[in-house]
Amino acid sequence: MIKNIRRPIGFLLALVFLSSVWPAQAADDSPIPIVEDFHTVLLATMKDAEALGVDGRFAKLEPVVSSTFHLPAMIQVASGSHWKKADEKAQDQLIAAFSRLSVATYAAQFDGYSGQSFETLGDKPGPQKTTLVKTRIVNPGDDHVAITYVMKKAKGVWRIVDVLVDTGISELARKRSGYRRVLKAGGIPALVDTLTQKADDLLSP
Numbered sequence: 370m371i372k373n374i375r376r377p378i379g380f381l382l383a384l385v386f387l388s389s390v391w392p393a394q395a396a397d398d399s400p401i402p403i404v405e406d407f408h409t410v411l412l413a414t415m416k417d418a419e420a421l422g423v424d425g426r427f428a429k430l431e432p433v434v435s436s437t438f439h440l441p442a443m444i445q446v447a448s449g450s451h452w453k454k455a456d457e458k459a460q461d462q463l464i465a466a467f468s469r470l471s472v473a474t475y476a477a478q479f480d481g482y483s484g485q486s487f488e489t490l491g492d493k494p495g496p497q498k499t500t501l502v503k504t505r506i507v508n509p510g511d512d513h514v515a516i517t518y519v520m521k522k523a524k525g526v527w528r529i530v531d532v533l534v535d536t537g538i539s540e541l542a543r544k545r546s547g548y549r550r551v552l553k554a555g556g557i558p559a560l561v562d563t564l565t566q567k568a569d570d571l572l573s574p
Contacts, residue, residue, distance in 0.1 A: 400520040400527035401492055404502045407437045407529075408487040411475070415482040423572055426476035434475060439521065439528035440468045446530075447544040448552060448560065455557045463557055466564035470571075477571040484509040495519060499530070 410433040414426050421429060434440075444467040445452045452460065486507045495501035499519050506514040519531035531541040551560050 398527075399492055400500055400518075401489055401502055403437060403520070403527045404504060404518050404529070405487075405489055407433055408489075408504070411479060412482075412485075412487060414476075415479045415485065418479065418481045423476050423480070423574070426479070427472055427572060430475050431472045434472045435468060437529055438471065439523050439530050440464065440471055442521075442523070442528075443467070443530060443541055443544075446541060447548055448557065449545065449549070451552045451557055451560075459557045459561075462561050463564075466561045466568070470564045470568040473568040473571040492520075500527075501533075 410430065414421065414429050418426060441464045444463055447467075448455075448463065452463075455463070488505050488507050490503040490505065492500055492502045499521055502518040502520055504516050504518065506516065508514065515535050517533040518529050519533065520527050521530045522528070531539055533539055548560055548563075551563050555562075
């Protein structure tokens with residue numbers, strides 16, 4: 370079973386912010402293998418989901434999520450101007466909380482297997498010097514789910530910086546919008562607490 374995979378929002382704003390995190394780099398190779406390696410681990414985790422339990426799924430997914438996604442850059446974008454106002458300790462705490470929640474979300478959502486597979490459809494240039502890797506989850510007897518990974522190079526390595534579900538549904542833009550109220554009320558400490566609690570809830574038996 371795959372839970373809560375569709376959410377509506379645009380993504381161009383997030384990509385504009387991401388373009389300021391890294392200088393533009395020409396793509397001289399394809400990021401497709403990075404995505405396919407991630408899908409391989411994700412599918413194996415789904416197939417063994419019941420035996421692993423949520424904690425086991427978290428442990429199996431944590432290394433690949435951390436190495437495939439550029440989580441520090443993503444939370445920098447999602448926290449907006451509050452990031453620059455925070456000291457290094459607060460930034461590190463926010464990265465840690467966001468990273469834990471990101472892994473916990475995959476561990477909770479991909480909690481079973483009923484014949485699904487991942488299909489890679491190709492890649493193409495995207496906005497703001499990104500590369501878009503188009504894939505889909507093939508669900509037997511059900512609607513397929515389109516997933517596009519927004520890729521950027523960081524220090525010469527392809528990393529995922531956003532995920533677009535269906536037609537232009539940006540997870541990063543959704544997060545930025547959702548975090549705004551928390552940051553306005555309590556700044557980075559409040560957001561750390563909120564992300565920590567969300568991860569705790571997802572990982573609870």
